[in-house]
Amino acid sequence: MAEKENFTEKRSTRRNFLKNSGLTLGGLVLGGAVTSLVVKNNEGTTTTEHEAAHGGGTTTNYNHALMFFTPAEYQTAAAAVERIYPEDENGPGAKELGAAVYIDHQLAGQWGNNVKDYRLGAFYKPGENQGPQTKLLRKDLFRAGLEALDAYSKENYDAVFTGLEPEQQDEVLTAFSEGKVTLYGNTGSGEFFSLLRTMTIEGVYADPMYGGNNEMKGWAMRKYPGSRMQYVNEIQSDEFIELKPEGLSSHMS
Amino acid sequence: MVTKLDKAQVVVVGMGWAGGIVSAELTKAGINVVGLERGKDRTTADYTMAHDELRYQHRTELMQDLSKETITYRSSLKQKALPMRHYGTFIVGDGVGGAGSHWNGQTYRFLPYDFEIRSQTVDRYGEGKIPGWMTLQDWGITYDELEPYYEKFEYMAGISGEEVELWGKRAKPYPTGPLVKTPIMKTFEEAATSLGYKPFVIPAANLSESYTNPDGIQRGACQYCAYCENFGCEYGAKGDPAVTVIPVAKQTGKLDLRTHANVLEITSANGKATGVLYVDMLTGEKFEQPADVVVITSYVFNNARLLLNSNLGTPYDPKTGKGTIGKNYCYQVTGGTTQLFFEDKEFNLYGGAGALGIEIAEYMGDNFDHSDVNFIHGAGIRSTQYGDRPIATNRVPKGTPNWGAEFKKQSIKYANSNFPVKTQGASMPHRENYLDLDPEYKDAWGYPLLRMTYEYTDNDRELVKFMATKTREIGEKIGADIIETSEEQGNFSVNKDTNTHNTGGVIMGSDPETSALNKYQQMWEVENVFVVGASSFPHNSCFNPTGTVGALSYLAAEGIQNYIKNGGGLLV
Numbered sequence: 167m168a169e170k171e172n173f174t175e176k177r178s179t180r181r182n183f184l185k186n187s188g189l190t191l192g193g194l195v196l197g198g199a200v201t202s203l204v205v206k207n208n209e210g211t212t213t214t215e216h217e218a219a220h221g222g223g224t225t226t227n228y229n230h231a232l233m234f235f236t237p238a239e240y241q242t243a244a245a246a247v248e249r250i251y252p253e254d255e256n257g258p259g260a261k262e263l264g265a266a267v268y269i270d271h272q273l274a275g276q277w278g279n280n281v282k283d284y285r286l287g288a289f290y291k292p293g294e295n296q297g298p299q300t301k302l303l304r305k306d307l308f309r310a311g312l313e314a315l316d317a318y319s320k321e322n323y324d325a326v327f328t329g330l331e332p333e334q335q336d337e338v339l340t341a342f343s344e345g346k347v348t349l350y351g352n353t354g355s356g357e358f359f360s361l362l363r364t365m366t367i368e369g370v371y372a373d374p375m376y377g378g379n380n381e382m383k384g385w386a387m388r389k390y391p392g393s394r395m396q397y398v399n400e401i402q403s404d405e406f407i408e409l410k411p412e413g414l415s416s417h418m419s
Numbered sequence: 420m421v422t423k424l425d426k427a428q429v430v431v432v433g434m435g436w437a438g439g440i441v442s443a444e445l446t447k448a449g450i451n452v453v454g455l456e457r458g459k460d461r462t463t464a465d466y467t468m469a470h471d472e473l474r475y476q477h478r479t480e481l482m483q484d485l486s487k488e489t490i491t492y493r494s495s496l497k498q499k500a501l502p503m504r505h506y507g508t509f510i511v512g513d514g515v516g517g518a519g520s521h522w523n524g525q526t527y528r529f530l531p532y533d534f535e536i537r538s539q540t541v542d543r544y545g546e547g548k549i550p551g552w553m554t555l556q557d558w559g560i561t562y563d564e565l566e567p568y569y570e571k572f573e574y575m576a577g578i579s580g581e582e583v584e585l586w587g588k589r590a591k592p593y594p595t596g597p598l599v600k601t602p603i604m605k606t607f608e609e610a611a612t613s614l615g616y617k618p619f620v621i622p623a624a625n626l627s628e629s630y631t632n633p634d635g636i637q638r639g640a641c642q643y644c645a646y647c648e649n650f651g652c653e654y655g656a657k658g659d660p661a662v663t664v665i666p667v668a669k670q671t672g673k674l675d676l677r678t679h680a681n682v683l684e685i686t687s688a689n690g691k692a693t694g695v696l697y698v699d700m701l702t703g704e705k706f707e708q709p710a711d712v713v714v715i716t717s718y719v720f721n722n723a724r725l726l727l728n729s730n731l732g733t734p735y736d737p738k739t740g741k742g743t744i745g746k747n748y749c750y751q752v753t754g755g756t757t758q759l760f761f762e763d764k765e766f767n768l769y770g771g772a773g774a775l776g777i778e779i780a781e782y783m784g785d786n787f788d789h790s791d792v793n794f795i796h797g798a799g800i801r802s803t804q805y806g807d808r809p810i811a812t813n814r815v816p817k818g819t820p821n822w823g824a825e826f827k828k829q830s831i832k833y834a835n836s837n838f839p840v841k842t843q844g845a846s847m848p849h850r851e852n853y854l855d856l857d858p859e860y861k862d863a864w865g866y867p868l869l870r871m872t873y874e875y876t877d878n879d880r881e882l883v884k885f886m887a888t889k890t891r892e893i894g895e896k897i898g899a900d901i902i903e904t905s906e907e908q909g910n911f912s913v914n915k916d917t918n919t920h921n922t923g924g925v926i927m928g929s930d931p932e933t934s935a936l937n938k939y940q941q942m943w944e945v946e947n948v949f950v951v952g953a954s955s956f957p958h959n960s961c962f963n964p965t966g967t968v969g970a971l972s973y974l975a976a977e978g979i980q981n982y983i984k985n986g987g988g989l990l991v
């Protein structure tokens with residue numbers, strides 16, 4: 167036990183050190199971020215504070231770039247995730263939290279390519295309790311879904327999805343969630359919607375190293391402390407103890 | 420091309436709790452063991468980045484890679500089975516430590532009633548209590564016979580717990596005292612006590628204090644870090660084969676542990692196994708490993724599948740009820756939950772441990788009179804605190820949509836202000852719930868997948884309805900601003916998260932006509948094959964399975980030593 171406590175102690179000391187060294191670099195960081203903001207232009211998901219606070223030492227959030235989506239697809243995805251998890255009095259929505267960047271990165275990797283799924287044999291229409299049997303890879307399903315969002319929006323509202331009012335976007339997403347639209351390859355829109363919904367929640371609450379949950383604000387909104395090492399005291403306390411979130415980067419030695 | 424290797428005394432297939440215990444006991448007794456494990460080797464160093472909800476829980480980092488093999492599922496004999504293409508319900512372990520690395524650690528013994536369930540039901544309620552479809556049978560062993568082996572498991576793994584009056588007698592107390600009680604556990608305790616129940620803290624493989632086990636393995640106390648279920652413990656505070664039995668076996672110098680070794684078949688001649696055929700998962704190279712004794716500890720699914728794919732034992736036929744391999748596959752019921760939401764209370768729900776919780780025993784097994792209910796067995800009623808992680812846990816009052824503004828608002832509002840009163844109920848065998856080989860789907864090496872035919876039984880559904888009234892009663896006593904009870908057990912779904920308490924398929928008993936194994940987990944039909952795991956359970960009780968798997972593993976290890984000493988033959 168004593169040994170464990172030491173271990174924890176050492177870790178938090180190391181974390182403090184990291185934090186402090188981050189602070190020392192603060193001035194430099196800020197300078198860099200301002201420059202990058204001037205060079206950049208689009209959509210206000212990145213701010214100077216955000217850039218400065220990110221990953222002590224870097225000047226830009228290098229993670230904020232696309233591996234899979236086209237810029238237009240990214241905009242549609244960002245609009246859609248924002249309706250799944252909108253900005254409100256609690257704090258930022260999924261768009262500002264970077265959920266669409268998160269989804270882009272995930273779709274480019276092994277999750278998007280269904281690397282760990284069983285893909286052999288024939289794909290039949292499943293019975294109610296047999297789980298999805300979709301031949302489309304997640305990345306293709308997602309892309310087909312984004313395309314269909316635009317097609318459906320144009321047909322019903324005469325504009326692409328990003329051009330709709332939030333209430334209209336909600337109507338479109340509701341239709342998708344109810345499986346009312348058919349996507350590429352005869353796939354039901356419900357499958358796309360459930361992937362969108364799941365990945366949005368992941369993008370809001372997964373560790374920021376994955377590209378979403380910007381500055382751990384997703385965690386902060388629900389007073390979730392992230393990936394701290396232990397809660398021996400908190401667990402026994404009758405009072406709620408709010409702790410500042412920490413991410414996995416604090417576990418690096 | 421298959422490389423033939425030198426003969427081993429014993430080959431063990433799968434390095435989870437069952438394989439780890441058998442390997443440690445045999446090597447300590449001086450027997451040479453070849454351990455084959457399809458996954459990678461693991462130590463606590465693998466868990467430095469363990470607090471990653473996405474990677475470990477939602478991307479199932481530590482679990483079997485389904486692209487190589489999965490199961491197929493159908494709800495009845497009439498349906499066509501389809502493959503479980505990604506994880507939804509149970510999750511299957513992989514790598515050294517198996518599911519014992521990422522389990523919660525709730526460590527129970529089954530009730531004396533469980534082992535003699537058929538005889539005791541008949542004695543107390545008459546034959547008529549058991550419906551025709553229920554292939555209920557005694558285990559061929561009593562609680563008293565198994566008691567010393569439970570103790571061995573609990574002392575090795577370091578189980579923290581307290582005495583429970585309504586359970587079987589213990590010769591010795593738990594090696595360490597119970598985990599702490601959190602505010603939600605105290606709330607449950609108060610309500611349950613005032614209703615006349617005697618709540619207890621769930622016995623845990625998360626250590627309540629530092630502990631040195633009889634093998635000399637030292638481990639520190641649980642830090643309530645909340646990354647336990649689905650995660651490995653970076654502190655070694657969770658009982659895990661990779662920090663207990665496997666290092667002990669390695670230390671003897673008698674364990675030849677080969678990882679990435681996926682066993683495809685048990686080879687045999689003249690009614691005896693001759694060894695196993697395995698493939699290196701990384702290179703694709705195939706090897707034949709001859710052995711005197713073959714021990715199958717590859718979890719419920721592959722325990723049954725390896726026997727079926729190797730033509731060992733007699734496959735179960737649901738039409739005739741004859742045969743044993745694949746018989747009495749059972750699961751567990753978790754319906755009947757009462758969910759509580761609070762307006763002005765906040766709990767530190769971000770903290771927790773895999774086995775942290777409080778429970779009552781009054782409705783377990785035959786602890787209450789079943790004369791006037793139309794089911795047998797029962798459930799534990801409990802509130803737990805595993806640590807609510809934000810991707811997985813977003814409980815909202817009924818009627819809240821599962822996305823959009825209202826969802827966000829409510830899920831944040833109640834994130835730290837809710838908890839459920841839950842059940843974990845027994846699962847009785849049904850003649851048509853069973854395992855066999857899928858006629859169509861194959862694994863990455865061309866071997867048939869295991870096919871599961873399963874649906875919850877009438878017994879399960881009646882049990883859940885009854886338990887829902889009890890969780891409601893406790894929920895109301897606790898008092899909350901919103902109290903919601905789900906009254907029914909829905910249908911089984913291969914895509915809905917419940918639990919990984921699969922049992923049966925290679926069951927033990929006292930009669931070779933109705934069981935595959937004797938009590939030493941030795942196959943009646945193939946005397947040099949021992950099959951250890953929850954696959955041995957003729958039915959599933961209202962507890963997590965691993966305490967009983969551990970006890971049976973110690974018993975099997977003793978049986979194997981005797982088998983070797985005797986120079987063969989069926990053990991009695």
Ligand SMILES: Cc1cc2nc3c(=O)[nH]c(=O)nc-3n(C[C@H](O)[C@H](O)[C@H](O)COP(=O)(O)OP(=O)(O)OC[C@H]3O[C@@H](n4cnc5c(N)ncnc54)[C@H](O)[C@@H]3O)c2cc1C
Nearest residue numbers: 433435436437457513517518519523524525682963964965
């Ligand atoms: C998330 C989770 C939480 C759980 N919580 C609890 C709990 O709180 N309490 C409890 O009692 N139980 C719990 N369980 C169940 C518990 O983990 C299992 O009962 C237990 O670990 C089973 O041990 P085992 O040795 O039989 O199988 P496993 O631990 O699954 O080990 C089998 C090993 O065999 C290997 N293998 C399989 N096939 C082959 C092959 N063909 N060739 C070579 N190797 C092979 C696998 O890779 C694996 O390492 C939980 C399970 C999960 C998944």
Ligand code: SF4
Nearest residue numbers: 641642644647652772
């Ligand atoms: S909750 Fe305890 S036992 Fe579980 S992983 Fe954390 S420290 Fe280990």
